[in-house]
Each structure stands twice: as structure tokens, then as C-alpha cells.
Amino acid sequence: MKTVGLDISAIRKEFPTLSRKVNGKPLIYFDNGATAQKPSSVIDRIDQYYRNENANIHRGVHTLSQEATSAYEEARITIQRYLNAKYEHEIIFTKGTTDGINLVAFSFGEMLNEGDEIIISAMEHHSNIVPWQMLCERKKCVLKIIPMDNTGELKLEELDKLLSERTKLVSVTHISNSLGTINDIKTIITKAHNAGAKVLIDGAQSVQHLKVDVQELDCDFYAFSGHKIFGPTGVGVLYGKEEILNEMPPFQGGGDMIKEVTLEKTTYNTLPHKFEAGTPNIVGGIALGTAFEFLNELDMGAVNQYEQELLNYATKQLSKIEGIKFYGQAKNKTSVVSFLIDGTHPYDVGTLLDKLGIAVRTGHHCTQPVMQFYDIPGTIRASFAFYNTFEEVDQMISALERIIPMLKD
Amino acid sequence: MSIEEKEQSIIDEFAIYDDWMDKYEYIIELGKDLPLIDESKKTDDRLIKGCQSRVWLDAEKKSGKMHYSADSDAIITKGIIALLIRVLNEEDPKDIAKAELNFIKEIGLQEHLSPTRSNGLVSMVKQMKMNALKQVS
Secondary structure, eight states, X not given: XXXXXXXXXXXXXXXXXXXXXXXXXEOEEXXXXXXOOOOHHHHHHHHHIIIIIOOOOSSOOSXXXXXXXXXXXXXXXXXXXXXXXXXXXXXXXXXXXXXHHHHHHHHTGGGOOTTOEEEEETTOOGGGTHHHHHHHHHHTOEEEEEOXXXXXXXXHHHHHHHOOTTEEEEEXXXXXXXXXXXXXXXXXXXXXXXXXXXXXXXXXXXXXXXXXXXXXXXXXXXXXXXXXXXXXXXXXXXXXXXXXXXXXXXXXXXXXXXXXXXXXXXXXXXXXGGGOOSSOOHHHHHXXXXXXXXXXXXXXXXXXXXXXXHHHHXXXXXXXXXXXXXXXXXXXXXXXXXXEETTOXXXXXXXXXXXXXXXXXXXXXXXXXXXXXXXXXXXXXXXXXXXXXXHHHHHHHXXXXXXXXXXXX | OOHHHHHHHHHHHHHTOOSHHXXXXXXXXXXXXXXXXXXXXOOGGGEEEOSSOEEEEEEEEETTEEEEEEEESSHHHHHHHHHHHXXXXXXXXXXXXXXXXXXXXXXTOGGGGOGGGOSSHHHHHHHHHHHHXXXXX
């Protein structure tokens, strides 16, 4: 197989979960869009932290606390460099993408006035819809939607009509989790900036597939989760431009985010701590740094090329199945195939694939408006990572050929 | 037959399947065979929305016994519904309210009644018992 720059069998050995069995069959893990498996380096880092370094960070004078603080702050720098952020304090540790978006919706949202407008798209994850609906209710703002076409591409010409002098923020996904569409975010960012609006990019599905450079993109915010990029759950990153983060009021109050507290008034800490109230997910942040070190070792160009080959192969093989219908056929797509098979329900297909050791996701993928757009209850989604193989795709096809006759009349 | 006796007869039926494939084929057949609910009763107020599949449930009391009909858009869910209805139909509301329905676990289908599965079945069992309880009080 063409795997220039990637030794897939060596990479697979780095991920212990991939060697386990499910229902007596070797696991085939095609649910990477939901969460990615973890390399040994990340697992070992978590283990090592709790065995040797565990302490609360910041302001501790003892050795353990200083070591933990250094490890946590070094992780921030690793992430800053990987994303090419200008300053390390532009990297805010969060609980994940949802938390990052909520932070912006609350804090940036505090600066909005009645009648101000926010633009999202028709293919957003609920995490990039609901916080804005809540904000619009709270501040009496207006939410506008960039429509999409049947192939699952955004109608960007409509964006020009939606943007106005009242638009304060455009918040769109880099890559659709249910359709795989890679959006032309550079165009979106340019158009929004020309109209004087800021831009938040939901990067939950991106960093694991593409090299992201926040300065080159010139986005104002970029949010993603650790667990989808081979790091731990419960930790993520919100990148924000220094100037905007400085203007924004704090999101949550508590320890670490303060400069001075009296019973009458509190002054706030500087970035990034202003947005990191309370003891953070210390081990999560540190191990997320390790996940980025793992990504650093990979040739992301080769990763992207290999995943494209997997996607093309899976699409070609799946299209031989009678009655299959694909959802998301954008020209520029990441390694996600969403489909339905005539006369079968996704829940049944997913349940039987699991019996054969194959993990796919079924349902609406937290994008109910996308399912409403196509008027379907959900899809079967296979989402690939660079550790998946062509043989695994073949096995999924054989499995489908075995179970579809069981389900059809 | 009591609820427990009906549960036992299902456990006995399933004992012959040592292969998951045969077991699921049987459940799928149960799902396909049973005309579970009158189309006119598939209304929103009878709909139990799961994340993964949808379930419609209707309950009536006829001469002191509960009578259920139900349907789902997913065939495996529908097959399990067929089993639940077989066990609970024409039973006394008091007995339904306290039924433990251990047979689901015994026949190895517990995963479908896990709250995380979100297929509407957990809510359906709860609703069946609620309907019965309403008739007791």
C-alpha cells in the first residue's frame, strides 16, 4: 500500500487498544470522529504524573508543585508552537471544544448588545449551535445561518448577504463531523474580517487530520478537544488572539484567575490564567502536550495523503453495495464516510457491525439540523485515522455484505 | 402463564442459540413478524425519542389486564419490544409494576437496555410500568 512517510504497522503498535478483541474479533476502530485511541506515550505520561509528580500547580513553593507547574506550562508552549500561536498565553486550557465555545459565547458575548448578529452554519455540531442560541436569548442578539447544498458544502456566496455592520462574530466548523466537509475557512475569515466581525473556528475534527497554523489562518479563536487528537478526555484548548482575550471579561470566577481578592472587589489575573479558574486538569494538560509531541513526530502531509487514500478506497468499495446512499460528498473532504443502506436502520447496522468487532457510530452525530436537512433519522459513520488500514476497510465491507441480508426482508 | 413463567420460556428458547448471529437473526425475525401497533396510533404523544432509534408505545386496560402495542423504526429494537410485549401483555397491572424483567439479561441482550444505548427501550420499559402503575392507583 502507498504509505509514503508512514509506517502503519509500526504506528499501530503505539496504540495498545488497537490490539484488543471485541466480541471475539480483532477490533476495527472506525469511530475516530468521536474519539481517537491513545498512543503509549500519552498513557505512560499520565501514569508517570500520578506516580511521581502529582501536586497542585502555580504558586507552590515545594519541589513537586514546581515540577508539575513546569510540566503543565511546558505543555502549553508545545501546543503554542505546534499551532504557531504568537504567544503562549493565547493558549487557554479548557475541558474541550464545547467548553471553549461556551467560554467565548459567555465572555465575548458579554460585550454584545441587543440586535448584534452572530453567524453560524447549517452543518454545525450542537456545541456550536446551542451556546449561541443561549447567548441570543440572553442578550437579544440575532443568529444567522450560512446554508449548505446537497453535497454538504456551504453556500459561501450567501455569507456576503448575511454579513452586516451588526455582525460581531462568525462561528463555523473547520471540518463537519457528520459529513466530513472541509470548509474553506480562509475565505470565511477574510469575508468576516472585511465586515468587521471576529471569527471562531470549531476545530474539533481538524487538528488530528490537518496541520493548523492559527496565524496563517488569521482566525480570532480556534477551539478543539484533546481526546480527538490522541490526548486524554476532559482537556482541550481555546486559542484566542491576545488583544481580544484581554478585552474579554472572565468566564468563571475562582482560584488561579485572580490577582487580588478583597471582600469588596477582585482584580483579575493576566492571560491565560484569567480564563482558567480553579485547579485545572493538570495531568490532562501535560498529557495533551505529549499528544502534540506525538503529532510532531508525524509527517502530517503524509498523514493527510494516507487518510485521503483510505477515504477514496472506502467510498469506492462501499459504493458497490446495493442501495447505499452517501451523505456528504463535498469536493474537499476528510476521512469520514456517512451513509445509509436502503431498507436498513443505522442502529441495526451499527449493532451487528459491533458483533463483528467493528466500531462505527450511528445516529445523528450531534448534528440534528444536518439530519433534518436530508430528512433522515441518522447515518452510519465510519471515520478513519492514520492507524486504520485498507484491510480493515475490506473487512467492514465483508461484514456489511453478511449483515445486510439479515436485516432486509 | 405468569410473567416469570413467560420469561423462563423465552430463556429456554434462547438457550439453543450459542452463536450471536443465530440469536440476532431470531430477534430480527420477531421484529419483522409482529404487526405491533396500529399506524393511526403512531402519534407524537406515543413517541419515545431515543438518540438512536424511535419507539411508539400504546397502553390500554382491558378487563383488568394491560394491553400494549408498540413499534420502532429499528428492527432489533422492534424484536426486543416483541419479547417485552409477549411477557407483559394480558398481565395484571400490579404484577407488571413489580416485574424485574431479568430475562433480557439472561438471554444476553442487556446491552440494549443500557441507558447509554439511547435506543428508547429503557424509557419504553419505564413507560410500560408507569402505564400499569396508573391503573393500580
